[in-house]
Amino acid sequence: xxxxxxxxxxxxxxxxxxxxxxxxxxxxxxxxxxxxxxxxxxxxxxxxxxxxxxxxxxxxxxxxxxxxxxxxxxxxxxxxxxxxxxxxxxxxxxxxxxxxxxxxxxxxxxxxxxxxxxxxxxxxxxxxxxxxxxxxxxxxxxxxxxxxxxxxxxxxxxxxxxxxxxxxxxxxxxxxxxxxxxxxxxxxxxxxxxxxxxxxxxxxxxxxxxxxxxxxxxxxxxxxxxxxxxxxxxxxxxxxxxxxxxxxxxxxxxxxxxxxxxxxxxxxxxxxxxxxxxxxxxxxxxxxxxxxxxxxxxxxxxxxxxxxxxxxxxxxxxxxxxx
Numbered sequence: 199x200x201x202x203x204x205x206x207x208x209x210x211x212x213x214x215x216x217x218x219x220x221x222x223x224x225x226x227x228x229x230x231x232x233x234x235x236x237x238x239x240x241x242x243x244x245x246x247x248x249x250x251x252x253x254x255x256x257x258x259x260x261x262x263x264x265x266x267x268x269x270x271x272x273x274x275x276x277x278x279x280x281x282x283x284x285x286x287x288x289x290x291x292x293x294x295x296x297x298x299x300x301x302x303x304x305x306x307x308x309x310x311x312x313x314x315x316x317x318x319x320x321x322x323x324x325x326x327x328x329x330x331x332x333x334x335x336x337x338x339x340x341x342x343x344x345x346x347x348x349x350x351x352x353x354x355x356x357x358x359x360x361x362x363x364x365x366x367x368x369x370x371x372x373x374x375x376x377x378x379x380x381x382x383x384x385x386x387x388x389x390x391x392x393x394x395x396x397x398x399x400x401x402x403x404x405x406x407x408x409x410x411x412x413x414x415x416x417x418x419x420x421x422x423x424x425x426x427x428x429x430x431x432x433x434x435x436x437x438x439x440x441x442x443x444x445x446x447x448x449x450x451x452x453x454x455x456x457x458x459x460x461x462x463x464x465x466x467x468x469x470x471x472x473x474x475x476x477x478x479x480x481x482x483x484x485x486x487x488x489x490x491x492x493x494x495x496x497x498x499x500x501x502x503x504x505x506x507x508x509x510x511x512x513x514x515x516x517x518x519x520x521x
Contacts, residue, residue, distance in 0.1 A: 276312040277517070281305075284512030289326055292417065292438055293457035293478035294489060295502040296340065298329040320359075321345040328365075331490045335374045337365035346385075357387040374490065376446050381410045389421075397423045401436075409488070412444025413452050433460035453484040468519060472510040478503050 282305070288295055289302035296302070308322035324342040346359015362382040368375065383405035391397050399421035408415035419436025440452035461474025478485075485503035486492070493499045 278310045278312065279308065280310075280514055280516045281307045282512060282514035284510060286508060286510040288506055288508045289328065290476055290506075290508060292436065293455075293459075293476055293480070293503060294485070295506075296326070296328045296330050298332060298492075299501065299506070300329070302327045316349055316351065318348045319346075320348065330365075330379065331374060332492045333371070333374045333490065335369040335371040337367040337369070337379065339367050340365055353391040355389040355391075358385070360384045377410050379409050381405060381407055383415070395425045399423075408440055408452070411447040411450075411452075412442075413447075413450075414441040415439065419457075428465050430463045430465070431461075432463070434458060450487050452487055453480065455480045455484070468513050468515050470510075470512050470514070472512070473507070474510070475505070475507050477505045 285301060285303050287301050288299055289297040304324060304326040306322065306324035308320055310318050310320045312318050322344045326340045327338060328340045329336050341364045342361060343364065344359055344361040346357055348355065348357045360382060364380045368378050383403045385401065385403045387399065387401045389397055389399040401419045401421065403417040405415045407413065416439045417436055419434050421434045423430055423432040435458045437454065437456050439454045443450040443452065456479040459474050459476045461472060463470050463472035480503040482499040482501065486498055486500035489500045489502040491497035491499055492501045
């Protein structure tokens with residue numbers, strides 16, 4: 199009885215050798231059977247080789263993918279800056295005209311350093327054309343310098359700093375400006391973003407010598423701004439507290455007063471047009487204590503503090519705009 203054919207496969211590569219033999223050496227084995235076994239074994243070997251090649255190809259492709267590195271992220275500079283300027287129909291400082299009710303031009307610049315996503319340090323400067331008193335001794339230029347630290351904690355923002363108001367073209371006059379009008383004040387400004395449109399704020403300022411008169415001063419104000427696309431509606435309500443001037447300024451008791459404004463601004467790219475109504479609680483006599491009289495020489499009234507509508511055109515270009 200025929201017991202079957204035994205075959206051995208030698209080698210572990212794609213090139214296998216096949217040795218077939220019969221259990222009984224004296225029994226003739228048909229070449230047809232041997233060839234048939236060879237065909238069967240060759241088919242199995244071929245399938246094994248294809249599977250191995252596919253595995254190697256997949257592994258190589260995966261290795262090539264792992265070898266590719268993502269391009270390095272662009273280096274972002276911690277420095278930023280803003281430069282700007284503008285024209286206003288009347289330069290006001292807390293409701294009091296600094297330009298005799300006439301137009302004023304200004305320019306400004308600020309450089310910032312981002313310590314991280316929370317803290318930003320800054321230094322700024324600004325210059326404006328002024329006429330702070332209706333006398334020839336009045337300076338014609340106001341130069342401001344400011345610096346501080348801003349921080350953002352979620353929707354809450356805070357700005358702590360100081361500002362100096364310098365009048366390089368000041369002319370001393372015993373009867374009009376007995377001392378330099380250069381002065382400074384420290385400030386804390388806070389904001390809270392209620393949502394993407396509405397932002398509320400509270401600001402506090404303090405100086406040891408208001409307009410260098412020796413009178414201490416504090417200003418507290420609340421602000422609100424509401425964005426409607428490119429239009430922003432905003433307003434401010436504040437209270438200016440003033441003390442008693444020194445003897446050089448006749449020991450004048452300056453009046454505390456309320457100041458407020460409301461208006462709207464439209465921004466297109468780097469330009470903003472703003473129209474705003476301003477008002478104070480100062481009457482013309484109390485205003486004259488601060489600005490000097492504006493009616494006649496030796497008078498007692500001032501028109502620097504009246505209710506007024508002011509239009510302003512301003513430009514602001516930032517480092518992000520030029521990238």
